[in-house]
Amino acid sequence: MALLLMGAAASARPTAPVHALFYQPQLTDRVLPAARWPALFASVRARGFDTLVVQWVQYGDGFTAPADRAWLRARLDEARASGLQLVLGLAADPAFFQRQADAPDAVASYLQGLARRDVAVAAQWQAMLGAPAITGWYLPLEIDDQHWRSPEARRALTDALAEEVRGLHALAPARPIYVTAFFSGRMAPAAYAQLLADVHDTGVRVWVQDGAGTAQLGAAERALYLAAADGCAGSPAQGRVHEIFAQVPGQATFTAQPLSPAALEAALAQPLPCQDDRAVFELRYLPEAADLLAR
Incomplete structure (x- = not known):
């Protein structure tokens, strides 16, 4: 219990607000010429972003091969050289959205396994990059408002998050840990706020996706x-993620297109009423990364 409270206190400790841009690495990104990346990160910094959130450093078996890991490390070094801080996402499981629908006992065991794997991956990348290179951790879970409504499911989630916080704080006690959450109308707004509060109580800073790009709900x-x-x-949330894409409806897999220039500028200029942190999803939807989106 004392460790859990220490984790929550670390999350609540005031930190400098971040203006972050997500980057979702894909193996196909390797075909973009290496010479393009420093200029691309420099343009991101010139837009006023101070932080790059790398959504994951491992996606299933992706980025586990030494050559792929070396490629990703080179991109992270270039991002830092451009003046961007790094929030490092950990190990994403492609089956997560299916596995979270399992029975509560199975979900609990599954999430505990994810937490242990994340800590191992974090230790590996901290050894590779050096502790000063990493300003935060990102947990690539994306918490929704459908699967965590029952007390058993909620407990499985928060217990696993608390374990992961303890493991990550053993590597770097003061380093913030972030997770994102989204909504699709499966909970009442007040109940959703309580879910976010429960997640935050584990020691994680919660960023809420604004839902503008997926458009599952209307603006009101x-x-x-x-x-x-x-x-x-x-506030139960400590930041917001602006979606700067428009999802294409009726597709079997997620398909999205960039916003128009005017819509993009309007999205980037949105004021936040309370939270310190602002994040934008994601790099390939910026016009200067059009060649990356085309890959």
Whole structure:
């Protein structure tokens, strides 16, 4: 219990606000000429972003081969050289969205396994990059408002998060840990805010996806959820993720396209009522990364 409280205190400790851009590494990104990446990261920094959130350093078996890992490390070094801080995402499981629908006992065991794997991957990358190179950890879970409604499922989630916080704080006690959450109308806004609060109590800083790109809910409905999460004093969320894409409906797999220049500038200029942290998803939807999106 003492360790859990220490984790929550570390999450609540004031940190400098971040203006972050997500980058979702894909193995196909390797075909982009190496010479393009420093200029691309420099353009990101010139837009005012101070942090690059790498969504994962491992995706299933992706980026486990030495050559692929070396390629990703080179990109991270270039991002840092451009003046961007690094929040390092850990090990993403492609089956996560299916596995979270299992029976509570199976989900609990599964999430504990993910937590242990994340800590091992974090230790590996901290040894590779050096502790000063990493300003935060990102947990590539994406917590929704559908699968964590029952007390048993909620407990499985928060217990696993608390274990992961303990393991990551053993590597770097003061380094913040982030996770994102999204909503699709499966909980009332107040109940969703309580879910975010429960997650935050484990020691994780929660960023809420604004849902503008996926557009599962209308603008008025999204505003209700975002207002519940924003709460200002004692807010259950500590930041917001702006989606700068438009999902293409009716596709068997996720397909999205960039916003128009005017819509992009409007999205990037949105004010936040309370939270310190602002994040944008993601790099390949910026116009200067059009050649990356085409891969």
